[in-house]
Ligand SMILES: NC(=O)C1=CN([C@@H]2O[C@H](COP(=O)(O)OP(=O)(O)OC[C@H]3O[C@@H](n4cnc5c(N)ncnc54)[C@H](OP(=O)(O)O)[C@@H]3O)[C@@H](O)[C@H]2O)C=CC1
């Protein structure tokens with residue numbers, strides 16, 4: 061970066077730091093002018109307050125995938141009374157033991173944990189959730205709250221068959237990131253963003269409880285949504301820019317480079333490695349304008365010209381995707397696939413096929429050459 065670019069970039073960064081989201085205690089923020097949104101921050105729930113608020117609760121985490129792991133360990137480290145319920149002999153049972161949950165003390169079968177729950181945290185796979193819940197719902201004498209991390213069961217009730225019990229609060233906190241990151245950010249004293257929603261408020265305190273739980277599981281700030289908006293945006297985002305879109309775009313760019321005679325290492329570096337190691341982190345820290353300004357004038361000119369081309373090409377795909385989410389097609393597909401007995405092996409076959417794509421085989425070798433890894437022989 062030459063001195064002028066560096067100075068411009070730094071000016072952009074300090075402008076970014078002055079934006080309103082940084083104001084503690086500010087409860088309504090206009091992220092876009094004219095649209096006030098409520099936000100809740102971890103600062104409002106110091107750990108002593110959380111522990112006092114939840115002193116009579118037994119949180120039963122049912123299901124121990126990525127979110128059960130992240131949310132469960134964070135709640136445990138926050139000093140709350142949390143137990144895990146999973147089927148014995150399954151993959152999750154082993155993983156829970158590896159994470160220090162102890163059978164008979166804070167690790168139980170789903171039935172046992174549900175029976176102890178005052179709040180049941182339904183962190184099962186979306187495909188299995190309703191049938192597992194139905195198998196225990198009449199044996200949860202103390203349970204006053206159902207907690208989800210997705211609007212899926214409730215919003216697509218005609219597909220999932222979920223029937224909301226009339227006597228319980230039904231709340232949601234959906235961390236906006238992988239459960240692995242929910243945990244790693246917490247360990248770094250940072251916090252993932254999350255959304256909260258209330259489907260049913262029997263106690264009159266459901267929103268407050270959702271907020272406190274959001275903080276307890278490791279969120280830094282929380283924005284309000286509804287179950288339906290959460291599930292629509294989540295299914296859309298993960299199929300789009302967050303996962304499906306990024307793989308599709310990387311692969312298309314890589315393949316065209318290779319078809320034009322570029323070497324594998326050149327194609328990979330110019331597509332994935334530079335994006336992930338250099339440019340995307342700049343966007344994440346300071347915004348797209350900062351990243352543009354940190355690149356050459358030549359790059360900026362071309363990227364500014366081509367961004368609308370990509371937007372135009374992608375927009376119809378995104379519109380089709382949103383409709384596929386809205387009309388339940390994506391949900392039916394997720395339920396059909398996730399209910400297969402062989403869903404884990406079937407997924408593995410497809411993700412192994414991605415790993416076997418030339419681009420990611422090359423990526424494996426490129427990553428090994430990062431100096432910090434090469435030095436450790438990784
Ligand atoms: N993954 C993430 O980071 C995010 C997930 N969410 C939401 O959080 C919730 C949990 O997701 P996630 O943590 O990814 O979990 P998964 O979707 O990976 O589900 C895994 C859990 O479901 C259990 N399970 C699956 N089938 C059955 C069954 N038939 N009977 C009993 N248990 C079963 C598994 O147990 P076993 O090992 O015994 O098979 C395992 O504990 C979902 O609603 C998801 O949409 C929200 C934000 C991000």
Ligand SMILES: CC[C@](O)(C(C)=O)C(=O)O
Nearest residue numbers: 236237238239294298302
């Ligand atoms: C982006 C995928 C996700 O929605 C998530 C980590 O937030 C998921 O369902 O895992």
Ligand SMILES: [Mg+2]
Nearest residue numbers: 210294295298
């Ligand atoms: Mg999701």
Ligand SMILES: [Mg+2]
Nearest residue numbers: 235236237294
């Ligand atoms: Mg998500």
